[in-house]
Amino acid sequence: MKKSFFTLKLNRNLLLLAWSCIGLSFFFAACKKNDIPYYHGKQYIQFLDPYTDTMSVAFFLTPLLDTLQVRIPVKYIGEQSTEDIAIGFKVNAKETTADADVYQFRSNPVLRKGLATDTLYLSVYKKQNLKGKEALLVIDLKQTDRLTVGETIKSRKVLRLSDKITRPKWWDALIENTYLGKYSDKKYRTFIEVTGEGDLEPYTIEQKRDLMLQFKYYLIDKVDKGTPVLEDDGKDMLSTVPLIG
Incomplete structure (x- = not known):
């Protein structure tokens, strides 16, 4: 026996309603799980x-x-x-x-x-x-x-x-191998004192290079004046900086 049009339509609407309820249940469960606040006039x-x-x-x-x-x-x-x-x-x-x-x-x-x-x-x-x-x-x-x-x-x-100096994230392998050389607390502290900058994350590589050149020229000047900046092991800090320029 064929089902009437009314019966088919009713069944279709009931199915849509069921899926809507399931969807809302998942939504409110997710809100509760993620601790999303409900408004209801609250602040x-x-x-x-x-x-x-x-x-x-x-x-x-x-x-x-x-x-x-x-x-x-x-x-x-x-x-x-x-x-x-x-x-x-x-x-x-x-x-x-x-x-x-x-x-x-x-x-x-x-x-x-x-x-x-x-x-x-x-x-x-x-x-x-x-x-x-x-x-x-x-x-x-x-x-x-x-x-x-x-x-x-x-x-x-x-x-x-x-108030403790630590190796920054931007002093990565590229910086170590191409620009500033092996990291040391004293080198980083000197770099900050010379350039006035400690966080180079926001800068482009060109801007970083300008600051590193400023640091290198400072070390060259100290060597020329006979007062080289030394690492804690006594090594001339300039000799540990591979930056060309």
């Missing part, structure tokens, strides 16, 4: 990046500065606010290893009205108890009467504070 705050993305604050890159000003972006989610909203946060004492005297937050931070992103401001001080060391500063956002903390993975910010 949320979170950091822009996951807490696994550690922020580095290093004094050796700026040897002439005793204080570093750090900006930590925060994101607002919800209906546009018509007034400033206070930001709640705390230093996680259990996870933080930095001494309290090496950092200070700007008092009474707020999310300014009408903005989707704003900033927490932090001062980090070059103190003797940080020299030659690394320390962690861990910040957790707090719920307030106006703001709910958003995604868990973006509710914390980890900062690595250091």
